[in-house]
Amino acid sequence: MDSSISPLSIAGWPDEDYVNHFPSDIRPQGHDIIRTWAFYTTLRCIALTGQKPFDDIVINGMVFGEDGNKMSKSRPEFVVGPEEVIEKYGADSLRTWAANSVPGSDVIFDWKDIKHGYRFLRKFWNAFRFISMQIFDEEIAYGDVKDNLGPIDLWILSKINNLNRTVDEAFAEYNFAETITSIERFFWHDFCDEYIEAVKYRLYTDVSDESRRAAKYTLRTVVETSLKLLAPIAPFFTEEVYQYFSDESIHTTSWPEVYGELINDEMENKGETTVELIDEVRRFKSSAKIPLNAELSEVNVYTSDEDLVDVFNQFDEDIKGTLKINDLAISSGKPEVHEKIIEVEPDMSQIGPKFKGDAGKIIGYLKSTPIDEIGSVLDESHELTIGDIVVPEDMLNIKKEIVGASGKKVDILQSENLDMIVEVIR
């Protein structure tokens, strides 16, 4: 009886001006009380006012323990209280767990999800802290840099504006899981892993002032916009970061504006393609134990796709700057590479028994003859003729390497996703 007039009570009913606040815009509640609270509220409000009590009704699921059962006192080991989570990881981490679900679906509590949320906030903090050295020293307006934005800036700015639309729409439709996952995907992967790495060279090396200011503007815009999109989910964290931006609370600011002119699908595709190339070379550096900030003397990209040639030429500076490439060449066609013999040793376990006393001649020949000459003989006839001795190739230990058109040693990377072959000269 009492709780079934809640929307009327909130509106100040039966005072006449209750109509200003009735029906409610939203009734949020669990599915276990549809038969009771939702039903009786509707019935009573119809009886008392002739109107429905609310416009939207958003139903949440139940929470299950890590054992997959509804948390209950009979299985205390699986009951977790909010205070325990807050104590260990903070309320915002717990909120990211709740946010990563959709109305109507039951949700399992898992510490892994809490830790994931916690890691994301820490990642955000570290990224913010890293770029804080750059973004607060001068006020840069969009108008100041809009003609100087580089292709990688236009890529991330298009993405953040699209993200804004996606998250806005998802909140409006109560599709909460979409909000947190798309913010995370963008911030963690596109922004931290790619964009920040791709602009470091513009912040720390001697590039043009315009380019540096464009990078600073972009960094600040992306962080500030991301914070505002994240504010409903992680109010404490976003407030903590936002205090460095403004004296005002982030929770009294407006939803960030969408810059429609910056949304550009073509730029996004080009950016993704470039990121693909950068990742490819970065993975190579890491597997070859080359420090990520070490220079590469030459990188040649070959493709039969003319569009890729255009994209990489457009992002040329960013590719070079991010990967520390001294010379970058983009060409159509295939690389001219071949195997080159660089070392030939006798296999004594075969040569000894077969040639006995003549083995010394073979060793002498291999030691005294230039490797290029031995190589060309082997390439042509697959055996060595030393006087009247013929040594077949399989009695030799032959070491080869791949060389490019210039004859220098190269590493060849083949992309899985793009039609390109990358030749790297260390």
Add this chain to the structure above:
Amino acid sequence: MSKEEIPKDYDFKKEKEWEKKWEDENIYKYIGDGSRPRYVIDTPPPYPTGAIHLGHVLNWVYIDMNARYRRQKGYDVLFPQGWDCHGLPTEVKVEETHGIKKNDVSRAQFRQYCIDLTTKNIASMKADMKAMGYSQDWTREFVTMNPEYMKRTQYSFLKMYEDGLIYQGKHPVNWCPRCQTAIAFAEVEYSDNTTFLNYVNFPPAVEDSYKDIASSQESGKQADPKEEGILIATTRPELMSACVAVVIHPEDERYTHLLGKYVEVPLSHQKVKIIADEEVDPEFGTGAVMICTFGDKTDVSWVQKYDLEVIDVIDDSGTLTAAAGRYEGMDLQTCKKQTIEDLDSEGYLLKKEQVDQNVGQCWRCKTPVEILLKEQWFVAVRDLIEKTKVAANEMNWVPEHMKSRMINWADSMEWDWCISRQRIFATPIPGWILQFHHYPLQDGLMKIM
């Protein structure tokens, strides 16, 4: 703030500082002057148990994210918080804490204990909510046990009474013998367990021993337990003393020749007539059913349909009454055990088999619910059901499929909504019954607002 001071690691312990600052600066206050579009949230008022749990967290994080999002989008958001205070758990807790039964102290004193406990519980849940960062406007808090709220509850009662939507009547109601109160159907939850189906012979009544068997009020005691009459399979033999008829399916050829005949109820010996009704499931048990007042909801409809006698064998606390004869004073479990023993020793019980059953129980204390005939207050739901369904269809349900739960529930509504409760800690609705009602009643109940 100076940028050099940015700490190396994010310190979530600072959440407490922001919590305080937001509160001090009242940043979530609802303005309400219409300068911005309004957005009103009908926040659930939880039962004040004293602590929030993760189920609440899921519910309120959704609410809070939505509130914050709408504020950012330029709305003036009214995000209140209420507390649904009244109910048995608080009474039980008070009894435990003070080591009393509710009738040991005055009603006023007992109510005060409940208010004190509830006030304390609200305070700690409020602190839990603030620690979660929820952005309610706490100046808009509502508490169902406070006079301002109770006034609205009372007024709503009065208005519906005056509109003829609320009436007092004697109807079968769901009754919790533990809580000793009527409860609404929606408060009955169902639980699966196993029980025994007892196959009991109801021997033919010895017609000659009655002057006129149809109208006779005499008990039987003449029938021979071993004489084959009609076999009843029942999970509730303890209600046999309230048996008022035996019912079979009209097309069940095993029994149609017995229609209109009488059998004698074992142990309590009243004679009852064999009648037919389509509702009987010939596949269940023996296909013959005893109607008791009231074993279940179907019994209630049969009693009404065939205008059968009502025998009250269970009192408010679930104890057998004088109408139960030799079982008077027993609780239901003891009576059941004793009845089965007696049926067996007196030769009525043919066999027992284990069956699964679905028992209606009180949602708060899990005690099996009984159906008792009680003088209570009801909302006449019949005329409101269609409008309620129309309203449900006008709402935007997220997710959409949840709507059917409300529609199906509305369609299954057979009884009026019982709204009175036999409680101390509840909203009192004062009413006066005039003994000499020769005067036309102008205002119905006394005006309270």
